[in-house]
Amino acid sequence: MDPKALETEALGAIAAAKSLPELEEARIRFLGRKAELPQALREVRDRETGMALNELRERLEAAVAQRREAIERAELDRRLGEEAVDVTLPGEDLPLGHLHPITHIRRAVEDAFLGLGYEVRDDREVETVEYNFDKLAFAPTHSSRSPRDTFFLGGGRVLRTETSPSQIHMMEEREPPIYMVSIGRTYRRDAITATRYPIFHQFEGLAVDRGLTLADLKGTLLHVMRALYGEDRRVRFRTHFFPFTEPSIEPDVSCGICGGEGCRTCKHSGWIEMGGAGMVDPRVFENVGIDSEEWSGFAFGCGLERTAQLRHDIPDIRALWEGDLRVLRQF
Numbered sequence: 188m189d190p191k192a193l194e195t196e197a198l199g200a201i202a203a204a205k206s207l208p209e210l211e212e213a214r215i216r217f218l219g220r221k222a223e224l225p226q227a228l229r230e231v232r233d234r235e236t237g238m239a240l241n242e243l244r245e246r247l248e249a250a251v252a253q254r255r256e257a258i259e260r261a262e263l264d265r266r267l268g269e270e271a272v273d274v275t276l277p278g279e280d281l282p283l284g285h286l287h288p289i290t291h292i293r294r295a296v297e298d299a300f301l302g303l304g305y306e307v308r309d310d311r312e313v314e315t316v317e318y319n320f321d322k323l324a325f326a327p328t329h330s331s332r333s334p335r336d337t338f339f340l341g342g343g344r345v346l347r348t349e350t351s352p353s354q355i356h357m358m359e360e361r362e363p364p365i366y367m368v369s370i371g372r373t374y375r376r377d378a379i380t381a382t383r384y385p386i387f388h389q390f391e392g393l394a395v396d397r398g399l400t401l402a403d404l405k406g407t408l409l410h411v412m413r414a415l416y417g418e419d420r421r422v423r424f425r426t427h428f429f430p431f432t433e434p435s436i437e438p439d440v441s442c443g444i445c446g447g448e449g450c451r452t453c454k455h456s457g458w459i460e461m462g463g464a465g466m467v468d469p470r471v472f473e474n475v476g477i478d479s480e481e482w483s484g485f486a487f488g489c490g491l492e493r494t495a496q497l498r499h500d501i502p503d504i505r506a507l508w509e510g511d512l513r514v515l516r517q518f
């Protein structure tokens with residue numbers, strides 16, 4: 188074996204290795220158990236040759252280690268260059284949703300009443316005939332007791348046709364004074380049109396205290412209508428009938444589109460109907476065991492869709508239920 192020639196050849200092969208597998212191949216070829224140099228080392232007899240060959244082996248091992256480091260560093264440099272993340276690139280656009288207009292209105296209503304010290308109540312949507320009609324003093328012949336108007340579920344249960352049953356639950360659960368607003372879904376068997384939908388939302392207010400009058404009701408509604416529609420609004424009352432209030436009224440709010448001058452939206456009257464209200468009927472107090480000689484109260488109910496339509500000038504109620512993003516994105 189010619190150590191000089193072997194060294195040249197081995198160093199050449201190690202330097203030529205371009206990857207770790209190639210380097211390993213070279214290492215086995217020159218330093219592996221069956222390679223020429225280790226074989227010679229095993230057979231060597233004299234000290235001098237032994238030392239020389241050992242040194243040769245150490246030089247080759249050092250060359251392999253050095254080459255390995257170089258290859259690894261080059262590989263790391265390559266990856267750092269190629270796989271670099273440019274943190275200054277704009278990120279992927281994650282579309283952000285927003286609240287539905289009905290949820291906006293609901294929160295505006297809640298805010299307006301919380302500001303008056305009312306508590307906000309959520310209630311059941313499946314009611315009984317007793318709570319939806321009887322305890323609210325609906326006459327036995329009232330038309331909304333008909334399955335043509337109301338969804339009956341069997342077993343004396345109905346989908347509530349209004350949020351008014353909340354009044355009964357509240358008065359049964361709590362002693363007056365009571366100031367509450369209940370907001371949620373209500374159901375009626377109406378065909379779907381531009382102004383009606385079989386599911387809709389109402390907010391229902393109830394105040395029970397000593398010495399409440401229609402003036403308190405009017406002031407409360409004025410506050411809420413101004414919170415919802417703007418400070419320049421006026422409120423007026425028209426007489427009406429509801430089974431659970433006496434007297435009953437329908438509040439109108441001045442039209443915001445024409446400022447009360449008269450336009451198509453307000454049917455040229457300058458006023459827009461806002462729902463129902465009145466002083467709690469003594470029969471209702473009787474039904475829940477509250478003494479109507481000591482306590483008085485007022486109540487009111489309004490549709491949220493109607494409120495949203497008026498606030499945003501939405502001509503067709505269906506837009507609020509169809510989930511068409513082209514429409515909803517505008518609010």
Ligand code: DAH
Binds near residue numbers: 432463
């Ligand atoms: N519940 C009535 C409706 O849906 C609205 C209403 C009228 C609610 C008078 C009231 C009230 O609380 O006092 O048409």
